Amino acid sequence: MEKQELLECHERIKPYIHNTPVLHSRLIDRLVGAEILFKCENFQRMGAYKMRGATNALLRLPESERARGVVTHSSGNFAQALALAAQSLDIKAHIVMPSTAPVVKKAGVLEYGGEITICEPTLEARNRTAELISKETGATFIHPSNEPDVIVGQGTAALELLEVSPDLQFLFAPIGGGGLIAGTAMASHYFGMDCKVIGGEPFEVDDAYRSFHSGKIETNSSTNTVADGLKTVLGSNTFPIIRQYVTDIIRVTEEEIISAMRLIWERMKIIVEPSSAVALAALIREKDQYSGKRIGIIISGGNVDLSRLPF
Known part of the structure; x- marks a missing residue:
């Protein structure tokens, strides 16, 4: 950087x-x-703060990828950030959340137009579910913390x-x-x-x-x-x-x-x-x-x- x-x-x-x-x-x-x-x-x-990284990652996507939507996994804050950033830019957002995620954070994702998929509360389950959604929909995976643009x-x-x-x-x-x-x-x-x-x-x-x-x-x-x-x-x-x-x-x-x-x-x-x-x-x-x-x-x-x- x-x-x-x-x-x-x-x-x-x-x-x-x-x-x-x-x-x-x-x-x-x-x-x-x-x-x-x-x-x-x-x-x-x-x-x-995650609104910052989510917004930058989406703004950096080419139009062809924006059209197919995005997917991430998150216990809450990045989930909400990506959902809101996607809503602001008219991009479909698929959000994988563990079953243990706080109710307030799930509610936030839904309020911002994100589509939630619940998974087991393990990193393996989160990755596997996000990968499956990406394959099925063509959505681009945005990692909640490791993505350079994030x-x-x-x-x-x-x-x-x-x-x-x-x-x-x-x-x-x-x-x-x-x-x-x-x-x-x-x-x-x-x-x-x-x-x-x-x-x-x-x-x-x-x-x-x-x-x-x-x-x-x-x-x-x-x-x-x-x-x-x-x-x-x-x-x-x-x-x-x-x-x-x-x-x-x-x-x-x-x-x-x-x-x-x-x-x-x-x-x-x-x-x-x-x-x-x-x-x-x-x-x-x-x-x-x-x-x-x-x-x-x-x-x-x-x-x-x-x-x-x-x-």
Whole structure:
């Protein structure tokens, strides 16, 4: 990914996305002992940063492929993002979702005109079902995190944050499939001033942490985490970027995720989903390392099933 690609992508998707607000909490600053700026992608269209990558991927498709539609698999946020981006561009969207996907995210996909196919909650089942739909319909498969055009799109959130505050010393983001942190790391590399990128990840799905240290893509034997958006594993395109440009990955407990989520709800008065709280939880866990620093956090999304709050 080149610097120019990020700039061109940002211009391309601007008509279809929101330049989301950057918020600040003096109380959280005092708690952590640092100055923190939150890039609030929970205010993005469809409620998460994934609108950026989905829109870019569809805009980059040739007309012949747009006419045949697109297919993806997702537990929720990319599902909604692709459905809404496809609706905006008059493209048919087939969405494969695991049976465990939150009700609020399924409802969002339907609201945006996506056609849902439910599958077993395993990566194998998701891939197999999406492949079958692609063969039957001719739809182009768009990977939720590993697609290069998706990664570039996700990097535009950090690009916007660095335009507001170019002197950030650290940028925190959650890690699932790696699309957000890979894009964030590239934006930080090109537009930051020696800004280091730190990932946050649940202990319960710490494949990225283990991959980061072993040098090869690891998987998870179980995915028992409240952070439903972080249950996927790294891809062939996201992993090399993370290895090269991410400084560290910090793991957090389920209790720390819930506590950070509650802190944001109570003190910042904004709705964020558990996956979004992982980045703040990581910073709080290691706050002594970051004392006195100027820090950015990507709040990745706010699509919460209010009937299943963890607090």
